[in-house]
Every structure is written in C-alpha cells, then in structure tokens.
Amino acid sequence: EKPKEGRLAGLTTLKTLNKKQRFAVPWPICMTPESLKEWVAIESDSIQPLPHFRQEIFKMMDIAADKLRHLGAAVDSIDMGHQELPDGQNLPIPPILLAELGNDPKKPTVCFYGHLDVQPAKKEDGWHTDPFTLVEVDGKLYGRGATDNKGPVLAWINAVGAFQALNQDIPVNIKFIIEGMEEAGSVSLDELVKREKDRFFSNVDYIVISDNLWISKKKPALIYGTRGNIYFTVEVKCRDQDFHSGTFGGILNEPMADLVSLLGSLVDSSGHILIPGIYDNVAPLSEEEKKMYETIDLNLEEYQNNSQVERFLFDTKEEILMHLWRYPSLSIHGIEGAFHEPGAKTVIPAQVIGKFSIRLVPYMNISVVETQVKKYLEDIFSQRNSSNKLKVNMTLGVHPWIANIHDIQYIAARRAIKTVFGVDPDMIRDGSTIPIAKTFQDIIQKSVMMLPLGAVDDGEHSQNEKINRYNYIEGSKLFAAFFLEVAKMHS
Ligand SMILES: NCCCC(=O)N[C@@H](Cc1c[nH]cn1)C(=O)O
Ligand SMILES: [Zn+2]
Ligand SMILES: [Zn+2]
Numbered sequence: 418e419k420p421k422e423g424r425l426a427g428l429t430t431l432k433t434l435n436k437k438q439r440f441a442v443p444w445p446i447c448m449t450p451e452s453l454k455e456w457v458a459i460e461s462d463s464i465q466p467l468p469h470f471r472q473e474i475f476k477m478m479d480i481a482a483d484k485l486r487h488l489g490a491a492v493d494s495i496d497m498g499h500q501e502l503p504d505g506q507n508l509p510i511p512p513i514l515l516a517e518l519g520n521d522p523k524k525p526t527v528c529f530y531g532h533l534d535v536q537p538a539k540k541e542d543g544w545h546t547d548p549f550t551l552v553e554v555d556g557k558l559y560g561r562g563a564t565d566n567k568g569p570v571l572a573w574i575n576a577v578g579a580f581q582a583l584n585q586d587i588p589v590n591i592k593f594i595i596e597g598m599e600e601a602g603s604v605s606l607d608e609l610v611k612r613e614k615d616r617f618f619s620n621v622d623y624i625v626i627s628d629n630l631w632i633s634k635k636k637p638a639l640i641y642g643t644r645g646n647i648y649f650t651v652e653v654k655c656r657d658q659d660f661h662s663g664t665f666g667g668i669l670n671e672p673m674a675d676l677v678s679l680l681g682s683l684v685d686s687s688g689h690i691l692i693p694g695i696y697d698n699v700a701p702l703s704e705e706e707k708k709m710y711e712t713i714d715l716n717l718e719e720y721q722n723n724s725q726v727e728r729f730l731f732d733t734k735e736e737i738l739m740h741l742w743r744y745p746s747l748s749i750h751g752i753e754g755a756f757h758e759p760g761a762k763t764v765i766p767a768q769v770i771g772k773f774s775i776r777l778v779p780y781m782n783i784s785v786v787e788t789q790v791k792k793y794l795e796d797i798f799s800q801r802n803s804s805n806k807l808k809v810n811m812t813l814g815v816h817p818w819i820a821n822i823h824d825i826q827y828i829a830a831r832r833a834i835k836t837v838f839g840v841d842p843d844m845i846r847d848g849s850t851i852p853i854a855k856t857f858q859d860i861i862q863k864s865v866m867m868l869p870l871g872a873v874d875d876g877e878h879s880q881n882e883k884i885n886r887y888n889y890i891e892g893s894k895l896f897a898a899f900f901l902e903v904a905k906m907h908s
Contacts, residue, residue, distance in 0.1 A: 545559070606853060
C-alpha cells in the first residue's frame, strides 16, 4: 500500500489492516531474512576459546559494523585488547561496536544492546540441518544465533532501514552497543560501559535489550525482571593422585562421598533451599503482584509437554511462574574430577570440585548469600569429621534486575505491541540472567527494557534453534512502531 504523507505514513496504515493483511504488506528488501542467512553462516562461537572461532567473531563484528555504516550510522569499533585464559592461552577480545545515527536534541535517544556471538553447535549434536546454514521449514528459520541474538539485532536494523526505505524521518536518535562475547560472560563490557558513561551514554534516554523470549508461542511479551546468579565451586581434596579402591577403599574419607553429601544438603526434594537465612531478604508477595501471575497466558499442560518433563514441582501456573521469577532456586551443575566416562574404573578420585549456583531475586544481597553459603557448607563438612580439605569459592555474582513497568518506554512498547500484533502483551519476567541489564541500570541510570521477539519454543542454546519468519518480520515492525510511540510519549 502506498504510504500516506507525513511521519506516521506507512506504519499507521498497518493499524487499519487485519492480521492477515498486515503480514502480507511488502517490506523493504533489507527486512527479508537474507541478511540473517549471511550472519548465521558465521561461526561466531565465543564459548570455545580457539583462535579460529575468535577470528569468526572478529569477522562477524566487521560485517555488522559495515551494515551499520551502510545505514548511515557513525560506528566506533572499540579495540578490547587481549585476554589471558586459565590454560595460558592469550586470545584477542573481539571489538565492541558503539554506533549512533541521528543527534537531534528534540528527539529521544534510544540505545539498543545486542550480541552477535553464539553458543557452540554441531550437526552431530542432533541438529536436523547444518546449524550455520539458515534453513526455512514451515515458516521457521533454523540456525544457530537465529533467535539468540542475531535475528533481534537485525530486526532493529531492519526497523531503522524501513524508515529510510520509506523516506521517512526516524523519530528517535538511535544508538547501538553490540558485543561479541556475551555467551562467554561479556568480557570487558562493564568497564567499557563505565568508561563511556559520560560520552557515548551521556544523552541516552532509554536502553532496550531484545535477548529473551516470549512465554508463549503466539502471544508477545514485555519483560520487566530477570533473576541474578551467584555461582560457587566446592573443592574437596585428599591428595594430588587418585587411589585404587581395592587398596584404599574402606580406610579413608573419600572426597567424592564428602562432596556428594555437601551437595545433597543444599536443597530438598521440593526445591526448597536448605541454607539457613537464604529466604530472609526475598521480597514479600503483594496482592497486586499475585494478580499479575493470574493474567499470564500460559497453558501449563502444553508447557509441561513441550518441556518433556513428567511432573513439575508445582501444580499451578501461578506457583510455577513465581518459582521461576520471584523466588530463588539452587541448581547443581557438575563435578570436576568425577569419573563420568562409560566403563567401570575402580578409582577413588583424590580431588573433586562441585559446581552449583543460586538464582537471586530482589532483594537478596550477594555478599550476605555468599557468607550464608560458606558457613552452611563448612558446618555440614565439620559434622562429617573428614580429614579432607574443603574450599568454597564464589566465582560469579550477578544482581537481579527489575524495571519500573510504568516507565515511558514500557508504555510505548505496550502500545507498539498492540499496533503490530493487535493484543496486549504478557508482562513477564525471565528466570535467567542478563548481567548487563543491571550494569546499565546502575551505571547509566536510565530506564532499561527487555522487548523480546522470539517465541517460547525457539530453543536458544539448544539444538535446532530457530526464529519464526513471522516473529522476525513482525518483530522488525514492532521496533519501528516502538520508535514512533516512544517519540510521541517522550515529547
Ligand atoms: N533468555 C536470556 C538468557 C541469557 C542467559 O542465558 N544468561 C546466562 C547468564 C549467566 C548467568 N550466570 C552465568 N551466566 C544465564 O545462565 O542466565
Ligand atoms: Zn543472548
Ligand atoms: Zn545465549
């Protein structure tokens, strides 16, 4: 349909169309999945610390910088130096892109954060197609990074490109901060944000992250909170060398038995964490908050079936959501030094390291939890009267993040969702952690919003990751509609 005159042309006409017609509107070539295909083809895996993958991430960042320049943005590709890894390797850290387009003091400035590195993927892990070739099957675009997070980054670029293709003024100043090491813990990103607080971020009004999923296959969502995470290692050591269980079994305290007992004392079979005091600072549940869970569109039976879990710990939708979003959880991840290979080796491992983490919620405090965990494990260990040595270390501490859903950009995003999808979004939280959200909130002190595009079954980090063509295209339109709404509300 030929756009009308004026700033809202093209996009406002969408409001008058039904869903089928809206989806049929031809959008500029920049919005087709061709660029996504090109980006997915780059194996920008930041998890495997190998020179080849680092080169791929560098290539990815270069291509993204070119794409942003093509959009007319001024792009700074910030050299992040090198990192020394525990195995002695020295690897270059990929650059972080800081880009800006438009500097009109009358317009709000919206900064988009995204990442272009991906989780590892191999066809033999159970992918139906090559993970680095974007393949469309039944409207689903399969490929590593399609939803996490290359698709959403491109959708934001598409939104900007759509205004340009329609010869319309972009109603907001746009900034991008794009990194290539998110999956590996966002190496050096915090320092860059602190360094750029009074320069790049000085005029930023709103920060948007689109690195999570809806809670439904169909209904869009807005995210206003994520849990934090505190990660521990528990080392139990007898000596440097393993033992023969026939020669030593029965006469010593086995490190694995100590460790299993320590790990087994952390959480009971109903998911309740057994560390004294751990729930003391958890925000009390208000009636208003309780009601919010009732309105979330979640089909528990379908959710359970899709997850292939026989029975969850809780029977109602509300309890499930609260235990994912507003209560802490403790997960045991693994044991280093355990004999985990197939076969029946009669070994007594001499030193083992258990790993577990606790998802934190408002208003738990990292150093308080650290002290509680260490004291509890030391007490349990001393009750065993073992001759082994115990060391408990906290290796990561990330605060939970919670947003004010009455901020202008949340209202603008709700309106944009209504325009593009014709429904009000689910207002949800994410049980996982996006560490940079809290950093932005604390350092830049501006509103941070998570505006996801992907559907619940996109399979981020998993085999056969995908983004629906529908979500990718409508998501691009959503970002464009958001620019219009936030500009209107800001002024
Ligand atoms: N839906 C967004 C998921 C992002 C993600 O997977 N984040 C990691 C970050 C993290 C926390 N602790 C260690 N890494 C996560 O596990 O939540
Ligand atoms: Zn991600
Ligand atoms: Zn990820």
